Amino acid sequence: MTTFVDRVELHVAAGNGGHGCASVHREKFKPLGGPDGGNGGRGGDVILVVDQSVTTLLDYHHSPHRKATNGKPGEGGNRSGKDGTDLILPVPDGTVVLDKQGNVLADLIGQGTTYIAAQGGRGGLGNAALASARRKAPGFALLGEPGHAGDVVLELKTVADVALVGYPSAGKSSLISVLSAAKPKIADYPFTTLVPNLGVVTAGSTVYTIADVPGLIPGASQGKGLGLEFLRHVERCSVLVHVLDTAALESERDPLTDLDVIEAELAQYGGLDDRPRVVVLNKVDIPDGQDLADIIRPELEARGYQVLEVSAVAHLGLKELSFALAQIVAEARAAKPQEEATRIVIRPKAVDDAGFKVVAEEGFYRVLGEKPERWVRQTDFANDEAVGYLADRLARLGVEEELMKAGAHSGDEVVIGPVDDAVVFDWEPSLATGAEMLGRRGEDHRFDAPRPAAQRRRERDVERDEAEEEYDAFKPF
Template sequence: MDRVVLHATAGAGGNGCASVHREKFKPLGGPDGGNGGRGGSVVLVVDPGVHTLLDFHHRPHATARNGKSGQGGFRAGSGAEDLELRVPDGTVVFDQRGTIVADLVGAGTRFVAAEGGRGGLGNAALASPARKAPGFALLGEPGESRDLVLELRSMADVGLVGFPSAGKSSLVAALSAARPKIADYPFTTLVPQLGVVSIGGEDGVVYTIADVPGLIPGAAEGRGLGLDFLRHIERCSVLVHVVDCATYEPGRDPISDVQALEDELARYIPALGGALAERPRLIALNKIDVPDAAELAELVTPELKERFGWPVFPISTATRAGLRELSFAMGEQVRAHRAAQPGAEPTRVVLRPRAVDDAGFTIEPDPQLPGGFIIRGTRPERWIRQTPFDNDEAVGYLGDRLARLGVEEALAEAGAEPGCPVTIGDITFDWEPSTPAGVAVALSRRGTDRRLAQSTRVSAAERKAAKLERRRHRTDEELAAEVEQADGEPR
């Protein structure tokens, strides 16, 4: 199994806690709600001990655990552990649009398939001089959910290409300890088979060869097992054309077979980059243990060298004739390719500071609501997801955050009018300009916001000021002025 669909769902963050400390002989204990824990992420990790994607075929859904909610007494919720999924070396990850998002090569390479949600802040973390005892806490952020396509592309040095039943599996079995299935019918090999070849003793080279499904004309357009075959030779540094010299099919000969294989390779465009036409080639004329095949191989060898310019090796996997020369030639090509590769550079830390003119959000007209606007941005959308809209004070806190970010000023510059619909994430609300951010706002009972429900009731401070004004001693001139103002006639 070398191609599967993975449904990855990360864990949601835990909710924050809204709590006030209550203890005997300790009045005004203040908020003590803890923060929620972070949700677990779904992470793909390359494991050299894994060689297939079969586990994902049987269990395509991967769901990480959620974070725990915060509690009173400043107790934060515990974060969930990441769900690590082991994948083979050479796994390529695609998104739903077919774009490569990760190429997992090398033991220990990690890729976050779905990011866990952040935990919500408790009211202890939300306390400020203007809001000393918040009556709300933020919700945990939902975990990311993604559908990804995993493809396994063999990490082999040498790729064997050829028509079905050309003897590729027999060649792998003769050169290495691999034992692929061998039969006398086409498309015996349905999945890639890897073998390890060691030549030259201590100073020699060790390389891997891949026996992949057979190739037929039209494979680049998806005929037969062509795409399954071509996918696995993208990483190979050397390609070996295995030609059946003992076939009795009409219209086939070694020269036309090699040309047909080259035509299919030219039509296929590797997704990982690089052209297959630039890879070194070798030609192996197989089955020379058959007398007619040996005569044909001797006849076409000069023409193959003249036409393609590649080394040609008559071989027989049954009698092992010519295998030593072929294995050494493949080893030399692999050695030369490895020497030409640039040395591995240490991982560099890349810092990407935010631009000075980057506000962190964008405003665009709403195509569905006349006069409306849509606000897009990582922080505004995250704040919307974390706000409990059944709490008026939490909605007021959201308004303060958006104002501090500059959303209200940007809406005014974009021509927004009070009452116009504004959409952020999944929430659409009528925009009403609020007080400037940072101004201390007198709150009523906990969990409410006076800006959302204005009251005409006279406050205690106003009543006290009026009482002091009434009791203040007035001079004769002030009393006369008050009587004159009340009667409307001068005295």
């Protein structure tokens, strides 16, 4: 049964936003109650949060599909819908979030670090929020936006100061068990360790973490053995410790060759050339092991390695090893640049940035941009007034002007949105905002010019009569 998982593909879906409500206030002796439709609630987000009590991605291996709740629709009486509940997914410290193409989206290090893997959709506005001086009783509301849905890849890279590397059965698990309180599985056959083990070591005033990386053999960086699965766990370490078996029973192996093979695999994996190395000659309590250690130590020191002789079984040289590693870790921490305080960076929008662009494609014109695409998603195309409201918003944004500049003519096909989620319509340019064509209530472009007081009073009377007619139209039979 799988107990440790350090790479999963997670299918996340945020909650959809609730629809806005189109409602008119009805109360005895209040014939002109006006619109009172509430807004829809926001959809819940899917949020990854670092939790140091979590050490594996096993839960997401068994249940890779995760979805947040939807927002509730708005209601009459100016009652807004309830927001969807955010879905909090705890992940281990050192989790890297990638997309399907392998691009890094977030590197989650430190307790409480968060990343929004999928953002919930906005709730639609009710007709009360859409009312204005010219549109006093909107007969429509905006739809809620769908929440983001997609796939992310989670990779766990162990956050450790020291990484023990070496051939299977070199004594890495035994060494970590005597240096710390970790209790890994130990046996006299290869590939005993199937998961990285993590322990905490205290040496004087320095406390550091140590991890053993299992399964490194020739060809590990190309997928042989278990090495490729766990080489990522040495990326964050401050020092690499080569554990060499000086009492290897195989006649065709020797510690110097083992060291060269492991170094070649680390070089093939890449990104570890700057890490200091320490060589630990293990099992010197055995007479043949001590003799071999005396033979190869001068060669290792000539290569520039710091060499320590230990025996995990007999507890020889462990204190010297722990303090030597503590000194290297302390120096690495001191050399690490201090993290700067969080700064708020304000990037104002360029003065010539319209927020959208018009692209001429074969046979049609495509409008791309966050605002027009969001407005299309929130429009109820079964309601003519809602369509008119969309047309007015697009005109005010300058979409019509850009279409004309791009060479569009009346009757040309215009597409708003990406290929997989687009709205297609035949474009009919208009000089005004389209009140007559789209039937929007309470507006006439001729009212924009200055008018005498008597004319304004007559217009108010007309608006009052129109509002009463609208109320009668909304009254139940």
